[in-house]
Amino acid sequence: MTDDCKDLSLWWDSLPDDLRHSDRPVLSGQLSADVAIVGAGYSGLWTAYYLLKQQPDLKVVVLDAHVAGFGASGRNGGWCSALFPASIDAVAARSSREQALALHEHLVDAVDEVDRVLHTEDIDADFAKGGTVTLIRSQAQADRAAEELATAEDFGLTPHHTRPLDATQALSHLRATDVQGALFTPDCAAIHPAKLVRGLALAVERLGGIIYELSPVLDIKPGAIEGDGFTVRAPIVVRATEGYTPSLRSFKRQLTPVYSLVTATEPIPDAMWDEIGLKERETFGDFRRLLIYGQRTADNRIVFGGRGAPYHFGSRVAPAFDRDNAIFAELERSLVELFPVLQRTKITHRWGGPLGVPRDWFASVSLDPTTGVGTTGGYVGDGVGASNLGGRTLADLILSQSTPRTQLPWVNHTSPKWEPEPLRWIGVNAGLVAMSTSDPIEARTGKQAWRAQIASRFTGH
Incomplete structure (x- = not known):
């Protein structure tokens, strides 16, 4: 097997x-x-x-x-991070400021705890704690980054856990197109x-x-x-x-399976890495609505993934859903748009799978x-x-x-159940469509897309 x-x-x-x-x-x-x-x-x-x-x-x-x-x-995608699906202010609203900070501190420590266990158990998982660079590439993305930075400042997370980068500083990490700046956190490792x-x-x-x-x-x-x-x-x-x-x-109805799809390039030559960056194997993404994520692997590939695949009626999970050619094509287009030097680089692996989403x-x-x-x-x-x-x-x-x-505030938390079908199918897929169609609108207008703002109210963000 x-x-x-x-x-x-x-x-x-x-x-x-x-x-x-x-x-x-x-x-x-x-x-x-x-x-x-x-x-x-x-x-x-x-x-x-x-x-x-x-x-x-x-x-x-x-x-x-x-x-x-x-x-x-x-x-x-190989991110061992301190991320939590609900924002820290959302956690604080459900508990307290002190409890939200305590959860964040424990998640930060979890990244290092994974590394400690890898050493203790002699597991080589290509662990490289290069942090995460989240790029700002449009005015709408800049607005969202400013909100995230303001929240981090309010909770005292700057500069140790979150710090802003100007365009020059961001480009020193990775040389993507249209970079206006970034937010950086050291609290993430790329792993296998x-x-x-x-x-x-x-x-x-x-x-x-x-x-x-x-x-x-x-x-x-x-x-x-x-x-x-x-x-x-x-x-x-x-x-x-x-x-x-x-x-x-x-x-x-406890969790809904939502698919995330991933691609990987062939190993990239050293000369090309000089044009890309990621010398510390930083994980990376940007502030678009529909999540993307990437890393440089230990064998010098780029693994690049994102959301957008449809939710399947009745929370069905099947091997056929692990691959969606339209989503793969969009991921590959997005990767080349970020790094034009990769235009002739082969994609050797395409895959996906379901993750669990509470209501x-x-x-x-x-x-x-x-x-x-x-x-x-x-x-x-x-x-x-x-x-x-x-x-x-x-x-x-x-x-x-x-x-x-x-x-910690997530202990014995009970999420509401998801709606029965067909409401679940309609709602989840409507949210995915709202997010995916908002990114090109925001890139063109520089303004926040109203449809994505409405959808975000249902995601805890």
Whole structure:
């Protein structure tokens, strides 16, 4: 099965053999455990890792319908960041200024914690903490950047976590077209996400955890996980399924799967890098409405992705949705528009996958002490760093430990359920269309597009 995963992404295709291949068991029959986790991606594996580090005698089992790292953990854009899907002022509005800052500080630390674990477990995930440069390339983008900078200043995040760059300073990081300035944060690392998730799976197994692959779960209930041909009984059961959550019978409307698509260039010659920049492997994007994201890989490619693929009725997830030629063409056009020097550079990999979006765009980690059902997720694509904090926090909650992490404002937050169909399909796709059509309007007029401003009211931003 893992050989078939080479086509999932550049990351899977470039895994060394010792990380790609696995001979993990398939679950059948009855099983009991202390903690049973559904989902062998970052969230599930980080939870298992920190549980076993703190209490090695626990019987922790992790189940996945496919293989460890099959989902977003092995297909994302490779940003290990301190980002949270809701803005810091939105977090403060739901809690307090102090709690919002505490969450931000823990997310900043999560980036370094990932690096610490990589060293401890001898995982080479091409980690390079070069920060993020978010370019300003139009007046409308400048207006949004000014709002973000003002919020950062209000919360005391400048200059250590957010600082403005003028055009010359921005171009010293990356030589894109139409650059008017940028915002820079040091709190992000470029990584090889599949090396991280596959290495983490091996670390969990070294600690005594058991990972069952090709073991699809049908539902999660208090004290039990019901699968295709098996049942797991455990006092603590954890849902760590992100964009695949609607496949579970009891969780159809908790998260909506939204697709993000990604491309990768062939390795780029050194001479061409002199015209592009990214000497520190900075991650990059700009302030357009429809998100883009990029990084320079350790083998000198550019990985470049973005949103815009349609939401599928009934929260359907299918391999056919991982690729959308129209979106790939738009991504490739956008990349060349940013860096004209890449016009003749080949795109060698195209892929995609679903991420999990809560109705209020507010990620959460929770444990119901009455039912023993826990979860962490809803990262809206910002999960590489946040899942580490989520896994650590959920481990604290499971072990009944009161820590600064368990006091953070995303703990035991409950997002409202998504609307039933067809309202969900209409609303999500209308928002995507509003965002995608607003960027060319704003580039042409220099003014904020009203349709995107209306849509943004429903995204927590």
